[in-house]
Amino acid sequence: MNILPRLMYPLQMLPNSIPNSWFANLDKMFTQFIWQGKKARMKISKLQRARDQGGLGVPNVQLYYWAAQMRYIYEWVNPEPTNTWIDMESWNCGLLTLKNCPFITYKKVKLEVQNNFIVRNTLNTWNKMMSCFGFKNHFSLLAPIWKNPDFVPSCHDAVYKFWHEKGLDRLVKLYEGGAVESFEALKSKYSLLQSHFFRYLQIRHYIPKNRHAQNTFLEDLLIQPISKRFISQIYKTFGLNFNHSTDNIRKQWQNDIGEQIEEKVWTSIIKNTHRILSCNTDRETQFKILHRLHCTPLLRSRFGLGSPNCIKCCSEIGTYTHMVWKCCKIQHFWSDVKEEVATLLGYGLELTPSHPQNTTTQAAGTNLTLWTYKQHKNINKLLHRNANFE
Structure with missing residues (x-):
């Protein structure tokens, strides 16, 4: 099986946003090969399931492509000094830093990075992943508190920069035990000033009601350590999160x-x-x-x-x-x-x-x-x- 590695190399190296129609045509080619040009007796999506899920493990090239793009997004969120290419990609991203881009609404982040085609294409792929797994309108608590285009006051008020410097840098840190903490608890934990109470009310109002501190599995992949066989592990996780039912x-x-x-x-x-x-x-x-x-x-x-x-x-x-x-x-x-x-x-x-x-x-x-x-x-x-x- 040397077809997949040959496909994966350009899919990893080229910073292009590949349309879904291209992968659909590739699946048609796989179907013609598997069934030798005859009428298919089973959908390619079923054959692409893992063997433990009732499939044959036929490669899903689109999921492999997404996994390859996730590797770069993972390094955005977890930058290392040796990855000098991150500095190159972070150029011309407006108010944003790369580590915060995946957690901001796609419409807003697209405006900030519209002149950076590499980051724009990668985030376009990220948006396709979120939509495919049912997280299109997901409100992420991993979003930053300072310089968050979704939360307009944070782009102008220096108090939120002070919070950022004190360690209160993401919305999830406002939570304790699954709910937003009181201002007194946050003030004690992060050495905030009493005059910051109005900002606390602002950001608490910004967070949707009944929004619990729970991440999507895609967000968990970005914040959990993954050392070896990154793309294979991500690909396997993608497969496990599809609703593959054999009850019929x-x-x-x-x-x-x-x-x-x-x-x-x-x-x-x-x-x-x-x-x-x-x-x-x-x-x-x-x-x-x-x-x-x-x-x-x-x-x-x-x-x-x-x-x-x-x-x-x-x-x-x-x-x-x-x-x-x-x-x-x-x-x-x-x-x-x-x-x-x-x-x-x-x-x-x-x-x-x-x-x-x-x-x-x-x-x-x-x-x-x-x-x-x-x-x-x-x-x-x-x-x-x-x-x-x-």
Whole structure:
């Protein structure tokens, strides 16, 4: 896989704001390659999910690009003396300093940095990230108290500069225990003067009511230390914060087998889909079964391509569950699996399509879920020989 590194180099080096349409066209190319020019049977967004979330881990280039841009924003907020390029980028930013730019309203900060195309493009990408994750109108408590274009008095009143010099530099420092502290508490903590009480009322009025001291995960990424594999960690965090639900697939399996599948069991099934077998072909087969991508006789009949009956027993409707579990011909196969488990692992296995509740199995520390196939090579050979039911 040498395509992604070749793409990442220019995406990291060029300070351009890339439109969403460019990434959409790239996803179309990936889709054509994965499905070999045929009609896609699953959205690329599902394939781009992490393996633990029911996907195949196909690279999402846009998220990688965002992660690469986050690296520079992180260094803005956490500058080091060795990063001399920060001094170059901070030129012509108006009232603002780079470390405060991500926490100010995009409309205001865009006016301040409109003559600095590098910073402007980076902040444009930051704004796209905030919008994508549902934080477009987020009021950040990491915003500065002094020289904050959103809070006009701070740009003219020298008292807020005094607060800044005393350490009261961000809105979040006004909070204690999730709520804004009293003026007396702040005065004692930061050595403020009694004459500053009116400024305290001003800034308390500026902060929206019921705004608790809670940051977005994007803001947390900027203030938490990240040492190694920065882009990979950010990319993984992006993936975890998308709402990837596989409940619709779980409900379909529950309806087929007539039993409830617990959330913990379902999560284990998804994870084991890619972990039990070492062969990529077998993993692909498991993935297709999990997401019900095979064309069953019932589905083919709806397209006018044949009888809806099972191709093995020819007597019952070929639904997904029937083809994998209920068919009398397949039951002979599962009986062989049970015998192999008893011979090789030394304990009995209850033949059930749901997660086994056998205490002996749990004590052995082995997750034997019939939907995710078994880990021993001999059992895998049996499965590989009998799993082709298209």
